[in-house]
Amino acid sequence: MAMNNLLIAIIARDLRLAWRRRSDVLGTLFFFIIVVSLFPLGIGPETALLRTIAPGILWVAALLATMLSLNRLFAADYADGTLEQLAIAPHPLAITALGKIIALWISTGLPLVILAPILGLQFDLPADALLTMTLALLIGTPILATLGAIGAGLTLGLRGGGVLLALLILPLYIPVLIFGAGAVEAVIHGVSPSGHLSLLAAGLILSLAFAPWASAVALRIALD
Amino acid sequence: MDWGTFFDMGGRGFYVWGSYIVTAIVMIGELMLLRNRRRILERHEDE
């Protein structure tokens, strides 16, 4: 099917570009690590307290790191005119957007998912909590990427874009934060996280269905 | 009720009037800003 070929082609291209600029990707990951470390430094090393706040911290840091990575989604292609070519091309812009989102998640989101449980050890989280954390981020970070793409499309090429993007997108991230961190907290308290994870999964399906299309609309508004 | 009771509001006058006065300031402020905006436009149109 032509659509699948197109999607894979876009994902491959963006991953190749991300590899060429892998210092950017690594930068985002180190940002994640630094932000996570800031909280204990600001709050104190008391183990019990850190264990309580760990899910929230890891998730907030993941939100911020994702947001920083979003300017890699469209900006480079916009600057050199590739984006306009992609918009005029006969295939749906939504598929292009979806491909770029998937590539962004693979290059930035997936490493976060892998890093987080390691950082979770610094907070003395038990094994089942770490597992839930990984699972929740696995489902949640794609949502962050897809929703973020809408913001990235809206703020394309604007001065002060990064801060503006944060302003627009962070409120929309709040439900993901609540249920993502909530899942881990549930496990810590001995309750099943299945409710939270199911809601996150539902959110993922919905955002994959609508957000690429909304990002395409945003891109067309910015490009016209 | 008499004026004394009115201002006192059961000892909570600060909170009641703090709410009403700030609301009034904000709403009247909005109207004044709009009036200024209109005045600037009219001034430029006369030029």
Added chain:
Amino acid sequence: MNWLKYSAPQTFYPLADTLVPLFAWPAAILTLIGLYIGFFVAPTDATQGEVYRIIFIHVPAAWMSMVIYLAMAFWAALGLIMNTRLSFMMAQALAPTGAMFTFVALWTGAFWGKPTWGTWWAWDARMTSELILLFLYVGYMSLTAAIEDTRRADRAGALLAIVGSINIPIIYFSVKWWNTLHQGASVSLTKSPSMAKTMLLAMLIMTFAFWAYSIAASLMRLRCIVREREKQAQWLNEAKE
């Protein structure tokens, strides 16, 4: 009557001139009546004493903050579907008034909370959702202000407003869930006093007053926006010659 002609900004302008006083006067009168009933007719509350009288602005402001956002999203959607400039301008005209009422709801909520429940801010579901609504308003106004091209600003803002309005119920339910989970004893921080009829009446009258005020203020702002854009278009045309 051909209503569609009013979607042209120049035709709409004289209509706005007629409408503003038509809503402004009732707003003022209803406010006076509402506050009179609220302070001089409604009785002292059994549990909260006199301080409950803050609800006569708190609740109407909170309602307006939500209604105005929905109205914004409605005009935004109308603009995107029918491509009428005036619809976009109406959305932009509504935003500051909506943000204003959101602020009032938060401020009066804090001033009600401190004497009643001992704290200026408690992370309860409704106040937290109201705070997030303020963020949504600020986001919309920041985005439209950051884009210089008016057409792009209108349409980008419109998409953001629509995405935001879809998210509002999701945000509200997730915050509500978050709050019930984390609160130990269930203290319903936003339970209003059991309402005497006069209290309810005063609150309803104030709601209508705020609603009329919102329409008058938004139309006043809309007039300014129409004129500013006409001037901009004129200036651009002259620059081209």
